[in-house]
Amino acid sequence: PRKIIIDTDPGQDDAVAILLALAAPELDLLGITAVAGNVPLELTQTNARKICELAGRTDVPVFAGCDRPLAHSLVTAEHVHGKTGLDGPELPEPTMPLQDQHAVDFLIETLRREPPKSVTLCPIGPLTNIATAFQRAPDIVDRVQEIVLMGGAYFEVGNITPAAEFNIYVDPEAAEIVFRSGVPLVVMPLDVTHKALTTPAHIKGFREMGTAVGDAVAAWTDFFERFDKEKYGSQGAPLHDPCTIAYLLEPDLFSGRHINVEIETASALTRGMTVADWWRVTDRAPNALFIGDVEADRFFALLTNRIARL
Ligand code: BDR
Numbered sequence: 001p002r003k004i005i006i007d008t009d010p011g012q013d014d015a016v017a018i019l020l021a022l023a024a025p026e027l028d029l030l031g032i033t034a035v036a037g038n039v040p041l042e043l044t045q046t047n048a049r050k051i052c053e054l055a056g057r058t059d060v061p062v063f064a065g066c067d068r069p070l071a072h073s074l075v076t077a078e079h080v081h082g083k084t085g086l087d088g089p090e091l092p093e094p095t096m097p098l099q100d101q102h103a104v105d106f107l108i109e110t111l112r113r114e115p116p117k118s119v120t121l122c123p124i125g126p127l128t129n130i131a132t133a134f135q136r137a138p139d140i141v142d143r144v145q146e147i148v149l150m151g152g153a154y155f156e157v158g159n160i161t162p163a164a165e166f167n168i169y170v171d172p173e174a175a176e177i178v179f180r181s182g183v184p185l186v187v188m189p190l191d192v193t194h195k196a197l198t199t200p201a202h203i204k205g206f207r208e209m210g211t212a213v214g215d216a217v218a219a220w221t222d223f224f225e226r227f228d229k230e231k232y233g234s235q236g237a238p239l240h241d242p243c244t245i246a247y248l249l250e251p252d253l254f255s256g257r258h259i260n261v262e263i264e265t266a267s268a269l270t271r272g273m274t275v276a277d278w279w280r281v282t283d284r285a286p287n288a289l290f291i292g293d294v295e296a297d298r299f300f301a302l303l304t305n306r307i308a309r310l
């Protein structure tokens with residue numbers, strides 16, 4: 001199985017991504033590193049453990065990482081995810097322990113221990129932990145196999161400011177480090193995640209699985225959907241973060257372009273914007289596979305099929 005580390009700020013859609021990874025024998029989830037994002041770190045690390053316990057996977061180590069972005073104060077998204085970050089179902093307080101090791105040290109140690117280019121990073125929150133690890137231990141950068149991340153937007157522009165997507169906006173300085181690292185990047189921007197919309201039929205499908213996990217996924221997507229419907233008039237909840245894991249399982253569900261993507265860090269108006277050279281109008285070298293489309297029906301078939309196994 002392919003070795004991965006999920007770096008996350010759960011978040012209902014983060015939770016679905018983690019569950020999809022746990023349901024996939026093709027993936028070996030070495031650990032979950034929590035970061036501050038949708039809600040503060042104390043909640044994201046707790047939520048990560050709640051999700052593992054729900055899936056009966058207390059063997060997956062959970063680490064707490066950075067509690068604030070590199071250069072600015074934390075911006076959170078309770079207006080989307082609720083007060084706990086994981087509003088929807090009632091889940092018990094986790095009893096599995098949080099690891100003592102800091103998430104950044106875990107990232108560094110793991111990348112140094114495992115054979116070069118055998119570990120893939122899946123960041124689905126702000127990029128603070130990953131950038132901090134790269135800054136502190138530049139030798140690990142070349143050892144990363146690939147980074148498959150959720151963040152950014154091009155045609156769909158922003159969801160936290162008119163110009164920026166949340167994950168990149170929260171820590172643009174960290175995003176810049178990652179986008180300039182030279183590691184092969186696959187980027188799932190809003191352009192694609194806004195096509196992975198849950199419908200009432202999907203939610204019903206999760207509920208009818210008759211499992212604790214199915215019930216939780218239904219309740220999460222239901223909660224999350226309310227916001228997007230009211231705010232954007234969209235058909236359902238966009239499953240942003242699960243796109244990264246789905247890509248690892250079935251890359252041909254997705255299509256995109258190898259292009260140059262730079263991060264705006266200076267302008268107050270467009271901070272956190274992913275300046276994506278989609279039409280290749282510059283000669284800047286491509287640094288990312290920027291995804292633009294997904295076969296949504298096949299994506300949901302994969303997701304429901306796998307979630308039903310848990
Ligand atoms: C991203 O921001 C978070 O709120 C979601 O979990 C997702 O990672 C979407 O912009």
Ligand code: CA
Pocket residue numbers: 008009010011013014038124125241
């Ligand atoms: Ca997230």
